[in-house]
Amino acid sequence: MNRSVTLALGMVVIFGLTVAVLLAVMPAPHKSTDYLVIGAVGTLLCLLLLFVVLVNTPKPPAGKTGSEPPAPTT
Secondary structure (H helix, E strand, O other), rough: HHHHHHHHHHHHHHHHHHHHHHHOOOOOOOOHHHHHHHHHHHHHHHHHHHHHHHHHHHOOOOOOOHHHHHHOOO
């Protein structure tokens, strides 16, 4: 599976789990500010996951981007 797709699915799962847990933990009569806080915490955790993955991804060597066409053979 492509790394970008895996990262996107991971972020969706983290967001969904965070929202589900916080909705279960917060007291029952939810107000609009409760939903705002729940969404903000879920978004914060998704961005933290993205940052951690991007920081820990090894940088390709200089000049080896992988998008260059192969050299012609003669």
